[in-house]
Amino acid sequence: MTTSLSRATARLGRSLTLLVAVLGCTTSPAARSGAASASNGGSPVNGTEILWDQYGVPHIYAADRQGIAYAFGWAQMRNHADLMLRLVAQARGRASELLGADYEAEDRWVWTLELPARADRMLEAQPPDMRAHLDAFARGINAFAREHPDLVSDSVRAVLPVRAVDILAHLNRLQFARFITSRTEVRDATRAWERGSNAWAVAPRRSASGRAMLLANPHLPWSDLFTWTEAHYTAPGINVYGAAVVLSPVLLIAFNDALGWTHTVNTQDGDDLYELTLSGDGYRLDGQVRPFERNEHVMRVRMPNGQLRVDTVRVKRSVHGPVVNEKPGKAIALAAVGLHGPPLSLALVQWWNMGQARTFAAFLDAIRPNQISGQNITYADRDGHIMVFYGGNTPVRPGGTRAFWAGIIPGDTSATLWTALHGFDEMPKTVDPPTGYVQNANDPPWWATFPVQVRPEEFPAYLAPRPMGFRPQQSVRLLEADSSITFLELVEYANSAHMVLADRVLDALLAGAAASPNETTRRAAEVLGRWDRTADAESRGGVLFAEWWGQYRRSRSGRPLFGGPWNGNAPRTTPAGLADTALAVSALASAADTVAKKYGRLDVPWGDVYRLRRDTVDLPASGAGGEYGVFRVVGFDESKKGDGTFDAIGGASYVAAIEFSDPVRAVTLVTYGNTSRVGSPHRVDQLPLFATKRLKPALLTRSDVERHLELRERFSSSNTTP
DSSP: OBOOOOHHHHHHHHHTTTHHHHHTTOOOOOOOTTOHHHHTTOOOSSEEEEEEETTSOEEEEESSHHHHHHHHHHHHHHHHHHHHHHHHHHHTTOHHHHTOGGGHHHHHHHHHTTHHHHHHHHHHHSOHHHHHHHHHHHHHHHHHHHHOGGGSOGGGGGGOSOOHHHHHHHHHHHIIIIISOOHHHHHHTOOOOOOEEEEEEEOGGGBTTSSOEEEEEEEEESSGGGOEEEEEEEETTEEEEEEEETTOSSOSEEEOSSEEEEEEEOOOOOEEEEEEEEETTEEEETTEEEEOEEEEEEEEEEOTTSOEEEEEEEEEEOSSOBEEEEETTEEEEEEEBTTBSSOOOOHHHHHHHHHHOOSHHHHHHHHTTOOOTTEEEEEEETTSOEEEEOOSOOBOOSSOOHHHHHSEEEOSSGGGOOOOBOOGGGSOEEESOTTSEEEESSOOGGGSSSSOSSOGGGSOTTSOOOOOOHHHHHHHHHHHTBSSBOHHHHHHHHTOOBOHHHHHHHHHHHHHHHTOOOHHHHHHHHHHHHOOSBOOTTOBSHHHHHHHHHHHHHHTTTSOOSSBOOOTTSTTTOSBSOSOHHHHHHHHHHHHHHHHHHHSSTTOBHHHHEEEEETTEEEEOOOBOGGGTOSSBEEEEEOTTOSSOEEEEEEEOEEEEEEOOSSOEEEEEETTOSOOOTTOGGGTTTHHHHHTTOOEEOOOSHHHHHHTEEEEEEEEHHHHOO
């Protein structure tokens, strides 16, 4: 029974009435143990099939693992051929040679970190079954390109053929040029690059059906190497449904009929910048001069006239890692987990094993190697277990605070140098709490559930920060407001666009505005007083609030914004109030003038300004940035139309809600569509669902797929094996 709901939540329920019919046709993965061939309605014994459903989701039925891998490579090419080959060129550090000078800076970063050489070493470290998997995945990519040359652009054709090592090189670039560290991060010496996701696991005691439920909702940019692709693969003993970022040979967020998991980017600090003192041709360490290791890599950069400019990347490495910046007498070296210290080569093996696990114990065994950096793991299963694991890799550092390790570290002494990583047993885990739920919205591990189960004082001070942001606060608020959550409510709450920030500051603003003699200020206050405090498309007042908050924040640059700071003794209700009410009221008058001038009215609907645009689709958006405390995160950029509107460019990118009933039921959405291929209807066919807060059924049995079949592709065993 729902115990308390905000006005925003109540309105969400009205927008989801169409879900009832959609959810009615969800069914279960039928494969259990070794009985997949019979229970899936006849998986091919001597070959492989891809059944494509009406949303461009490939359902792969294979006789063995190599058939799955081959078909998964083929399927990704059908949906993302040009994107995949461009990513391969970037992973090789050759994008500027093949695609143009715009890629030069990124290529230099790839060579500075020497990621291609690391990919070679990773390939050698793969066990035979994963090496065969990678080879088959690459064969599928190349076979598609041969048989469908019309679906591969001339601009990327020179990248072919793709090799197994290219897949690992791409995984390296994803990790070391985006998630663990990045060029931007090193340039600015900051960890403030925003990445986000939501994850919930609900235990039977808090579920209306008495079955555990899982919500997966990664927030990433809606393009490039962050693009999600949804798929389902089945073979004897294997039956997994989920999503992967493009060019991954295995599903990364997924479920079977026994269990499932999702990821959220965590708050671990996986890299350090060391300041070196230069001496002659070397650097000083422990009172002695050490020589740098030196390597050179020749780059070719394609100029606008088609000619190639030859350049050389000269890499210097200290014991800490590669030098990423230098000035007279000083240099900065980068130490990152996986590049420095123990190698991390088996993330793909871990993801594959996670998908094959069928019990909580087996899943724990699968994740124990802790090979997946930078990601929390949120888990639920049909036996009722739930968990958040603060997964990933943190260096074993010689003491020190989080703030110390976030800065520039003295590199002239080995006392600051780390060589080991914290293991699985040393990392925070919240398992089966009596509260009946766990959550993570990119907050530290302390706030997975309330009352808390893991405490910061039990772990090294550098392991994670303390504060709990507005979005995690809203995450907990939604879960705790309902003691018996239905499956429909799980989806409903995932779409909440309520702004917690408004709850914390709006009352103080309105009280200050009430005493203002300025008529514009009073009219603006009237609009905000009537506003429902959401970023729903039809909501009136959110545009004015966002403009006001932006102006107030800029006017307080470098100074506190709130009347009281975040307080660890009240983590879910602070910060609150305004640090400077007079300035806030002045900013409201200015914001009102801006909104009236741009849009002709102060109460312009949110969705008139914030849009979902791709190709010919142009729809009103619901959602906002996580800084507003909105659970349904959508990131926007100013539209090129020049009309004062904003286009969605990131945020909620893949959504999956799973209930481990018998049969399992699930609904999913790839927000922008399951293909990036220009001309395909599946580039945009899921945007209308996202605009109206609906999800589509995950087709989990062959019979369901056959009823929604768009295309069938068959491969003989001679295609899928070497």
